Amino acid sequence: MKPSSWSYSGITLFEQCPKKYYHMRVAKDISEPPSTAMMYGTDVHAAAEYYIRDGVPLPEKYSYLNPLLEKLNTYPGQKHCELEMGLQRVDGRLLPCAFNDPNVWYRGIADLVIISPDGKMARIIDYKTGKSSRYADTKQLALMAACVFLHFPTVEHIKAALLFVVAEDLVKAEYDAPAAMHIFTELDDILTQRDAAYESEVFNPKKNFTCRAYCPVLICPHNGRSE
Numbered sequence: 001m002k003p004s005s006w007s008y009s010g011i012t013l014f015e016q017c018p019k020k021y022y023h024m025r026v027a028k029d030i031s032e033p034p035s036t037a038m039m040y041g042t043d044v045h046a047a048a049e050y051y052i053r054d055g056v057p058l059p060e061k062y063s064y065l066n067p068l069l070e071k072l073n074t075y076p077g078q079k080h081c082e083l084e085m086g087l088q089r090v091d092g093r094l095l096p097c098a099f100n101d102p103n104v105w106y107r108g109i110a111d112l113v114i115i116s117p118d119g120k121m122a123r124i125i126d127y128k129t130g131k132s133s134r135y136a137d138t139k140q141l142a143l144m145a146a147c148v149f150l151h152f153p154t155v156e157h158i159k160a161a162l163l164f165v166v167a168e169d170l171v172k173a174e175y176d177a178p179a180a181m182h183i184f185t186e187l188d189d190i191l192t193q194r195d196a197a198y199e200s201e202v203f204n205p206k207k208n209f210t211c212r213a214y215c216p217v218l219i220c221p222h223n224g225r226s227e
Helices: 009-018 018-026 038-056 062-074 139-151 177-186 186-201
Strands: 080-088 093-097 106-115 121-128 155-164 171-178
Touching: 009 062, 009 139, 009 186, 018 186, 038 062, 038 080, 038 106, 038 121, 062 139, 093 139, 093 186, 121 139, 139 155, 139 171, 139 177, 171 177, 177 186
Parallel strands: 121 155
Antiparallel strands: 080 093, 080 106, 106 121, 155 171
């Protein structure tokens, strides 16, 4: 079985439980019903995209976003909303490609990328709707930074942030190109495990905090719920 392209959400799902990953991303015979939190996050992302890209006023229920998004609007440069980027891996090298390229290796979508007028600096914003930034994970920012460096080769420095719109917090990170590329080294072990699972066609279950209360994969010894 040939490994498919991967995303950060996909690789974190595999790390959480290979069996859950198999059913949701490979066999696709089980899907996770959207939760209220997931739908809220989708709506917030859409509202922010329309506001920044098209100037569409925010719905009243999201008016609290106005100061945050207006601040982002003040940054000069070209703004890319929901920017889809792909990477190929060719002879050990990473090359930029289209999101839906048939040979894409990694896929990522950046909520907002702002390229400065001189093309030398970029900002990356990832909107988060969680109630706390306590367990913020910046690995996704590093992946987005790596993509931006490869897709926009004039960029020399990136300022990135996880913007927790509900918690009103900002988790910042800055990258130069060599530092951003280290993220692939950090993920090498889990990517190797994923490749091995595809090759052997064995995706073993892994007990984790989602098993009994949240996991939709009921055909698993760790689930504990009947179908």
